[in-house]
Amino acid sequence: MNFTSGADVSELLSLDHIRNQLIRLEDTIIFLLIERAQFAYNEKIYLAGAFKDELNFSGSWLEWFLFEIESFHAKARRYTSPDEHAFTPLEQLPQPIIKPQSLPSLLHQPAAKHPSVNVNHRILEFYIQQIVPGITSATKIAKGKAVLEDDGNYGSAATRDVEVLQALSRRIHFGMFVSESKFLLAPHDFIPHILDPNPDKLAGLITKPAVEAKLLIRLANKARVYGGEMDADGKVVEVADEEMAARGKIDLATIVSMYKDWVIPLTKDVEVDYLLHRLDGVPQSQIDEWMKGRKE
Numbered sequence: 207m208n209f210t211s212g213a214d215v216s217e218l219l220s221l222d223h224i225r226n227q228l229i230r231l232e233d234t235i236i237f238l239l240i241e242r243a244q245f246a247y248n249e250k251i252y253l254a255g256a257f258k259d260e261l262n263f264s265g266s267w268l269e270w271f272l273f274e275i276e277s278f279h280a281k282a283r284r285y286t287s288p289d290e291h292a293f294t295p296l297e298q299l300p301q302p303i304i305k306p307q308s309l310p311s312l313l314h315q316p317a318a319k320h321p322s323v324n325v326n327h328r329i330l331e332f333y334i335q336q337i338v339p340g341i342t343s344a345t346k347i348a349k350g351k352a353v354l355e356d357d358g359n360y361g362s363a364a365t366r367d368v369e370v371l372q373a374l375s376r377r378i379h380f381g382m383f384v385s386e387s388k389f390l391l392a393p394h395d396f397i398p399h400i401l402d403p404n405p406d407k408l409a410g411l412i413t414k415p416a417v418e419a420k421l422l423i424r425l426a427n428k429a430r431v432y433g434g435e436m437d438a439d440g441k442v443v444e445v446a447d448e449e450m451a452a453r454g455k456i457d458l459a460t461i462v463s464m465y466k467d468w469v470i471p472l473t474k475d476v477e478v479d480y481l482l483h484r485l486d487g488v489p490q491s492q493i494d495e496w497m498k499g500r501k502e
C-alpha cells in the first residue's frame with residue numbers, strides 16, 4: 207500500500223480502499239503464478255539439505271533464496287513498512303541502511319507485532335505442498351513410471367517462488383488493516399469477544415460471504431483472460447480451461463482453490479488473531495468510551 211500518497215488515515219483505513227488493494231493484488235498474484243508455471247516443479251529446491259555441499263546454509267535452496275533476498279531488501283528498509291512481513295526471522299536480517307520513512311500509524315502495534323499474527327510459516331508450507339505442484343506439471347511419465355519433473359532451472363524457479371510468496375504474504379497480512387477498519391467501525395461489537403476471547407464469534411463478525419463469492423468468480427475470469435492467448439491481430443484464441451494447464455499457461459482450478467482453501471482462510475485467521483490482541487495495552491477509559499457507542 208502507498209502510505210505516503212497524501213491520503214489521510216481515514217481514507218487509508220476505509221474498507222473500500224483496502225478491498226481495492228486486495229483486488230489489485232489478485233492481478234499481481236495471478237501474473238506471478240503464470241511466471242512460475244513456466245518452469246518445472248523442481249522439487250529439489252524445496253528439500254532441506256539438497257544443496258548442502260554447495261551452500262553454507264542448513265535450509266532448502268528456496269529458504270536460502272528467501273534469506274539472501276530478504277537480507278538485501280531489509281537493508282533498503284522493506285520490513286519497516288507495516289504491510290511487509292519477512293519469512294526470515296527479523297533478528298536474522300540486517301538493519302536498514304537508511305532511516306525508516308515516517309508513515310501514518312494505522313495499526314494497533316501490540317496486535318500487529320504479536321507473533322501469532324504472522325502466518326508466513328503457514329503460507330510457505332501450503333505454497334510448496336499445494337500450489338507449486340498444482341501450477342507446474344508436477345509429474346511426467348518416463349520409462350513407464352511417474353517422475354517429478356525437474357528442468358534444472360533452480361535459480362529461475364526460486365526467484366519466481368520468492369516473488370509469489372512475497373505477494374501472498376502481503377495479501378494475507380492485509381487482514382490486519384481489514385480488521386482495524388472493521389473494529390473502528392463498530393468497536394462495541396468486537397470488545398465483548400476480545401475481553402472474553404471467542405475466536406469463532408470474531409470470525410463470524412469479520413466474515414462476509416458475498417464478498418468472498420464475488421472474489422472467486424472474478425478470480426477465475428481474470429485467470430482465464432490473463433492466462434489466455436491472442437493471435438497476431440490481438441484476437442482472443444479460445445482455449446478450454448482444462449487445456450490451459452497442458453499448454454503450460456496456468457491451471458485455473460489451482461488458482462481458485464488456492465484462494466478458497468488457503469488465501470481467504472489464512473486472511474481471516476490474521477483478522478481474528480489481530481482482533482484478539484486489539485485491546486492489548488488499551489486503557490480501560492478508552493474501552494469504556496467505545497462501549498458507550500454501543501447501539502442500545
Ligand SMILES: C=C(O[C@@H]1C=C(C(=O)O)C=C[C@H]1O)C(=O)O
Pocket residue numbers: 225384412413414415417418421469470471473474477
Ligand atoms: C478481507 C475481508 O474479510 C474477509 C476475508 C475476505 C478475503 O480474504 O478475501 C473476504 C471477505 C471476508 O470474509 C473483507 O471483508 O473484505
